[in-house]
Amino acid sequence: DAGVIQSPRHEVTEMGQEVTLRCKPISGHDYLFWYRQTMMRGLELLIYFNNNVPIDDSGMPEDRFSAKMPNASFSTLKIQPSEPRDSAVYFCASSTDVGTGGPDTQYFGPGTRLTVL
Amino acid sequence: GDSVTQMEGPVTLSEEAFLTINCTYTATGYPSLFWYVQYPGEGLQLLLKATKADDKGSNKGFEATYRKETTSFHLEKGSVQVSDSAVYFCALSRPYNTDKLIFGTGTRLQVFP
Numbered sequence: 001d002a003g004v005i006q007s008p009r010h011e012v013t014e015m016g017q018e019v020t021l022r023c024k025p026i027s028g029h030d031y032l033f034w035y036r037q038t039m040m041r042g043l044e045l046l047i048y049f050n051n052n053v054p055i056d057d058s059g060m061p062e063d064r065f066s067a068k069m070p071n072a073s074f075s076t077l078k079i080q081p082s083e084p085r086d087s088a089v090y091f092c093a094s095s096t097d098v099g100t101g102g103p104d105t106q107y108f109g110p111g112t113r114l115t116v117l
Numbered sequence: 118g119d120s121v122t123q124m125e126g127p128v129t130l131s132e133e134a135f136l137t138i139n140c141t142y143t144a145t146g147y148p149s150l151f152w153y154v155q156y157p158g159e160g161l162q163l164l165l166k167a168t169k170a171d172d173k174g175s176n177k178g179f180e181a182t183y184r185k186e187t188t189s190f191h192l193e194k195g196s197v198q199v200s201d202s203a204v205y206f207c208a209l210s211r212p213y214n215t216d217k218l219i220f221g222t223g224t225r226l227q228v229f230p
Contacts, residue, residue, distance in 0.1 A: 031216065043161075043206065043223045055216060089173060091160050096210070105151075108160030 004109035006092050012115045018080040021112045024073055025031050025094030033106060034067055034077050035091040043091075049075065082116045119144040121207050123221035130228050136194040138224045140181075140207035143188065148209040150174075150183055150190040151218065155204045164192075164205070176226045 005024040009092040016093055025032050033048040052069045060067070064083070069075040079086055093106040124139040142148065149168045153161040165174030170185035179194045190207060207221040 033217075043220045045217060049215065050216065093160075105163045105166070106161075108156075108162065110160050 004089060004094050004107055005093055006090075006112050008112060009110065010113045010115075012117065013082055014117050015083055016081045017116075018078065019082045019086075019114060019116075021077040021090050021092075021114070023075045023077070023092030023109060025075070025092070026107055027073065029096045029107070030072070031035035031095040031097070031106075032069060032075050033093040033095070034075070035093065035108075036088045037111070038088045041086035043085075046077070079114075084116045087114055087116050118208065119148070119211055119219055121167075121209055121219055123207050126204075126223070126225035128224060128226045130197055130226070132199055132228055132230050133196045134228075136191040136192070136197045136201075136226065138188045138205055138207075138226070140192065140221060141188055142190065142207075142209050144211060146211070147185070148211050150181070151208040151210070152179070152181055152190070152192050153206040153208060153220075155206065155223070157203070161206060169179055173206035181201045186227050197226070199230055202226055202228045 007022045030051050034046040036044045036046055044058045044059055047067045048055055049069045065079055067077045089111045091108050091111045093108045095106045118144045122141050151166045152164040154164045155161045164179055165176040167174040167183040170183050173182045181190050181192045183190055204223045204225050206223045208218045210218050
């Protein structure tokens with residue numbers, strides 16, 4: 001398996017522009033997580049999906065952020081309009097329920113480094 | 118609420134030194150406990166895990182034992198290598214809400230030859 005795939009790996013944009021980050025989870029995984037990592041705040045869970053349905057978006061910082069999962073093999077995280085404080089590394093992770101009532105190990109993608117100028 | 122506390126970094130060691138990175142947790146019931154590692158420029162990857170008290174997780178020479186009495190899951194390695202330089206995250210998943218992982222702040226390890 002190719003693992004979790006994220007694109008782009010690096011994104012540089014100007015303040016006010018729309019940014020879309022993409023994620024392809026591991027085939028067969030039914031949980032998908034979006035995280036943000038910064039030096040100041042560490043690793044933050046933004047939102048997660050189970051069977052393509054958003055379960056908890058309490059970590060989404062504000063209305064400028066939105067996430068979708070139109071099918072089991074694709075998810076997007078969109079920031080519109082982007083601001084310099086959104087600069088961070090954004091990770092996608094996927095997992096599956098191994099019969100314990102929830103997901104087991106989370107497998108992380110390589111991340112997208114976003115820089116907003 | 119449930120939380121994970123890790124020792125502050127960076128931890129700086131010479132090659133072949135003994136490593137301990139402390140991790141303590143607060144949780145209701147019996148969470149599962151994890152150590153993830155993040156190498157430079159990469160995403161996190163699972164290093165080891167333990168799902169019940171007194172379990173020992175191990176991988177690549179690293180070990181951690183689930184200690185319910187001290188609510189701890191300290192990471193140890195007998196002889197570190199330069200290639201172990203990375204950021205290490207302790208995490209837990211709650212017994213009745215296992216969807217999410219709760220991560221510690223991470224501990225950076227630097228190993229010098």
